[in-house]
Amino acid sequence: MLNDERWLNKRLDKMKEAGLTRHLRKINNQSVFSSNDYLGLAKDTRLISAAKRTLDDWGVGSSGSRLTTGNCEWHEKLERRIAEFKQTEAALLFSSGYLANIGVLSSLPEKGDVLISDQLNHASIIDGCRLSKADTVIYKHVDLDNLEEKLKETASYKRRFIVTDGVFSMDGHIAPLDKIMALAKSYHACVIVGDAHGTGVLGENGRGTSEYFGVMPDVVIGTLSKAIGSEGGFVAGSKTLIDFLVNHARTFIFQTAIPPANCAASYTALGIIEQSKEKRQQLRSHVLQIKKELKEMGFSVKGADTPIIPVIVGNTQKTAIFAEKLQEKGIFAPAIRPPTVAIGESRIRLTVTTEHCTNEINYLLETFNLVGKELNMIK
Ligand SMILES: *Cc1c(COP(=O)(O)O)cnc(C)c1O
Numbered sequence: 547m548l549n550d551e552r553w554l555n556k557r558l559d560k561m562k563e564a565g566l567t568r569h570l571r572k573i574n575n576q577s578v579f580s581s582n583d584y585l586g587l588a589k590d591t592r593l594i595s596a597a598k599r600t601l602d603d604w605g606v607g608s609s610g611s612r613l614t615t616g617n618c619e620w621h622e623k624l625e626r627r628i629a630e631f632k633q634t635e636a637a638l639l640f641s642s643g644y645l646a647n648i649g650v651l652s653s654l655p656e657k658g659d660v661l662i663s664d665q666l667n668h669a670s671i672i673d674g675c676r677l678s679k680a681d682t683v684i685y686k687h688v689d690l691d692n693l694e695e696k697l698k699e700t701a702s703y704k705r706r707f708i709v710t711d712g713v714f715s716m717d718g719h720i721a722p723l724d725k726i727m728a729l730a731k732s733y734h735a736c737v738i739v740g741d742a743h744g745t746g747v748l749g750e751n752g753r754g755t756s757e758y759f760g761v762m763p764d765v766v767i768g769t770l771s772k773a774i775g776s777e778g779g780f781v782a783g784s785k786t787l788i789d790f791l792v793n794h795a796r797t798f799i800f801q802t803a804i805p806p807a808n809c810a811a812s813y814t815a816l817g818i819i820e821q822s823k824e825k826r827q828q829l830r831s832h833v834l835q836i837k838k839e840l841k842e843m844g845f846s847v848k849g850a851d852t853p854i855i856p857v858i859v860g861n862t863q864k865t866a867i868f869a870e871k872l873q874e875k876g877i878f879a880p881a882i883r884p885p886t887v888a889i890g891e892s893r894i895r896l897t898v899t900t901e902h903c904t905n906e907i908n909y910l911l912e913t914f915n916l917v918g919k920e921l922n923m924i925k
Pocket of ligand 1: 642644645647668711715769770778
């Protein structure tokens with residue numbers, strides 16, 4: 547098949563013409579404003595030593611799926627800790643947040659059920675809906691009136707599942723979970739929340755979007771690879787839900803368990819996160835400062851007050867040029883283009899972490915001012 551690759555090159559050329567090809571970049575000593583390691587835990591010495599100790603005791607890989615030879619005390623210890631952290635009865639580990647989303651969405655809703663999904667949900671939720679035997683209906687991004695319409699339209703389905711990201715990865719919006727839960731209650735629907743970016747960041751104790759709104763969705767899905775600083779995914783919910791997933795979620799059953807060392811690092815991280823109120827306040831003040839100053843310069847800045855700060859450029863090529871100019875000046879912040887976002891909504895997506903110092907933030911703002919003027923985006 548691949549001895550004649552002209553067809554592949556043609557497809558790549560089409561993307562090139564539209565300015566949409568993706569490239570791998572090596573991060574060296576630039577100033578990075580694109581990390582999901584919001585609390586700087588990925589390089590925290592406490593996580594590193596926890597992982598090292600566990601590496602010495604348990605080795606590098608887990609050697610099998612959880613249901614065969616891969617299950618060790620660290621997996622179960624971390625699951626109990628995640629349940630405690632998320633304040634649910636139980637939790638289940640997956641190899642990534644992506645696979646956790648797919649595992650839940652492809653197994654829980656059945657034929658005759660319907661998934662009611664926010665328009666801007668993450669790719670892993672979209673893929674999970676595609677794999678589900680249930681139908682999928684899309685509602686307008688965080689639009690509660692439209693969600694209610696969809697709930698009314700789907701009255702004939704057996705079961706209804708509203709599925710939403712907690713914090714939207716490309717827009718930085720927070721899903722209004724309190725109101726979504728209220729709608730779900732009056733229309734007898736379940737709520738599934740993908741809280742990859744909320745966990746560790748939102749709520750008094752960093753428990754995520756549910757804590758931020760003081761609600762408890764039916765299913766909470768998360769990742770260990772963002773604020774938790776390690777690698778892997780999880781689902782938190784009732785004991786019955788977790789038992790069900792152990793028996794039905796194919797991305798759980800047929801996947802090698804995550805390494806015990808990852809579990810140990812994540813376990814340590816959860817304790818730190820609960821104690822990191824000040825760090826979260828510091829993060830929030832970074833976010834508020836950057837957004838305020840960018841807006842004052844005249845940039846169009848989207849999102850709620852989360853560490854995800856999208857600066858809208860609009861035109862795809864111009865966005866790519868903006869990102870290149872930032873890079874030339876030593877700042878890494880990616881251009882986000884279609885199909886990740888809608889046509890005409892290309893953007894530079896900044897993320898802030900507690901590791902950014904005042905000098906770095908000031909340099910970022912100066913550079914945005916400079917490049918924005920160069921590209922006639924601001925005066
Ligand atoms: C990163 C992300 C995921 C996937 O998590 P991984 O652990 O990286 O696979 C799922 N949903 C959202 C919204 C994300 O941003």
